[in-house]
Amino acid sequence: MIKYIGSKRTLLPRIVSLAEAIRERTGATTACDLFTGTTRVAQGLKKSGFYVTANDLASYSEVLARTYIEVDGRGAQGAGCSAKLAHLNALPGVDGYFTRTFCEEARYFQPFNGRRIDAIRAEIDRIADGDVERSILLTSLLLAADKVDSTTGLQMAYLKSWSPRSFNALNLHMPELIGGHGRALREDANTLCGAMARVDIAYVDPPYNQHSYHSNYHIWETVVRNDAPESYGIARKREDCREVKSDFNVKGRSWDAFSRLIRDLRATHLIVSFNNEGFFAYDDIVALLEEVQGEVAVVPVEFRRYVGATIGIHNLRGEKVGRVSHVTNREFLFVAGAGAGAIVRMASGVACPS
Numbered sequence: 001m002i003k004y005i006g007s008k009r010t011l012l013p014r015i016v017s018l019a020e021a022i023r024e025r026t027g028a029t030t031a032c033d034l035f036t037g038t039t040r041v042a043q044g045l046k047k048s049g050f051y052v053t054a055n056d057l058a059s060y061s062e063v064l065a066r067t068y069i070e071v072d073g074r075g076a077q078g079a080g081c082s083a084k085l086a087h088l089n090a091l092p093g094v095d096g097y098f099t100r101t102f103c104e105e106a107r108y109f110q111p112f113n114g115r116r117i118d119a120i121r122a123e124i125d126r127i128a129d130g131d132v133e134r135s136i137l138l139t140s141l142l143l144a145a146d147k148v149d150s151t152t153g154l155q156m157a158y159l160k161s162w163s164p165r166s167f168n169a170l171n172l173h174m175p176e177l178i179g180g181h182g183r184a185l186r187e188d189a190n191t192l193c194g195a196m197a198r199v200d201i202a203y204v205d206p207p208y209n210q211h212s213y214h215s216n217y218h219i220w221e222t223v224v225r226n227d228a229p230e231s232y233g234i235a236r237k238r239e240d241c242r243e244v245k246s247d248f249n250v251k252g253r254s255w256d257a258f259s260r261l262i263r264d265l266r267a268t269h270l271i272v273s274f275n276n277e278g279f280f281a282y283d284d285i286v287a288l289l290e291e292v293q294g295e296v297a298v299v300p301v302e303f304r305r306y307v308g309a310t311i312g313i314h315n316l317r318g319e320k321v322g323r324v325s326h327v328t329n330r331e332f333l334f335v336a337g338a339g340a341g342a343i344v345r346m347a348s349g350v351a352c353p354s
């Protein structure tokens with residue numbers, strides 16, 4: 001999976017076991033991951049047997065969700081992709097927007113890989129047979145590019161010296177398709193939850209602070225859209241990064257967006273992620289969930305901060321200018337709905353790897 005700040009890799013077993021405990025008590029069959037990002041949680045829920053709706057504002061997220069959530073891996077969808085991936089892997093590189101912007105004006109990827117990304121991206125649109133195939137091929141390209149980048153996992157900056165992995169040749173593989181059912185959406189979560197049919201379980205993992213995912217992962221957005229936008233600054237971000245900001249990234253708007261979401265959501269149980277570095281206060285979240293859902297229980301989890309945050313604070317020349325204040329943060333999983341306390345107790349045997 002791609003490197004993604006806020007990804008719930010380590011919390012996944014806890015989240016899935018909470019959903020399974022809810023199922024055991026209520027017979028729940030449907031789940032919705034409203035801010036799906038890498039789709040990791042949606043994948044876990046699908047593997048567990050839920051019908052999953054995976055939603056996010058980002059175009060790259062929609063591509064990942066089509067591949068991992070919408071495609072039923074037990075069927076024939078995507079059968080033609082292996083041969084097409086072999087063809088894409090064999091393409092010679094060409095100079096294009098990606099190489100110029102992200103390998104020469106900036107240094108996120110080595111130019112020999114950038115040229116292949118330019119060639120492969122153009123060819124995907126030519127050879128993909130429909131949206132599903134296009135998503136599978138794009139997913140493969142995103143995963144392969146992520147493996148040879150020269151960043152700490154954010155696209156706000158690249159490393160001063162090439163990362164060791166950036167010397168490896170880009171190599172596309174067939175993504176592992178998952179058996180089961182679901183759908184992918186790209187909507188503002190606040191708009192979606194007003195229009196969506198009732199679900200049994202909603203997982204809510206919005207951005208915690210001012211750092212915009214659209215800016216942090218602007219290269220993936222550009223690869224998927226293939227729109228060659230004007231770019232600016234050392235990071236060569238998409239011009240629209242100046243304006244596109246989720247309400248959840250703006251301190252003055254985020255609580256209103258969050259509380260509207262919780263009130264509008266038609267879900268029997270909620271599982272909400274939040275951490276102690278975010279805009280919202282713990283007590284305010286508990287009070288809101290109690291008011292809307294009645295019963296609330298909380299699972300606290302301590303875990304290591306994102307790697308970029310542990311290696312020091314640097315200026316644009318790559319010089320260390322500050323020290324990191326702490327290397328762990330506290331993540332909370334709030335469970336809301338009838339029997340929340342019993343659900344947390346049922347699920348509490350599941351260990352969370354660090």
Ligand SMILES: C[S@@+](CC[C@H](N)C(=O)[O-])C[C@H]1O[C@@H](n2cnc3c(N)ncnc32)[C@H](O)[C@@H]1O
Pocket residue numbers: 004005006007008009034035036037038039040041055056057058061187188189190205206207208213214246247248
């Ligand atoms: C904390 S991340 C989710 C990480 C995800 N749970 C995972 O494990 O990969 C928050 C996500 O919310 C998305 N997002 C931000 N504002 C949104 C909105 N208004 N509606 C839907 N998605 C939004 C971002 O694109 C980002 O992927």
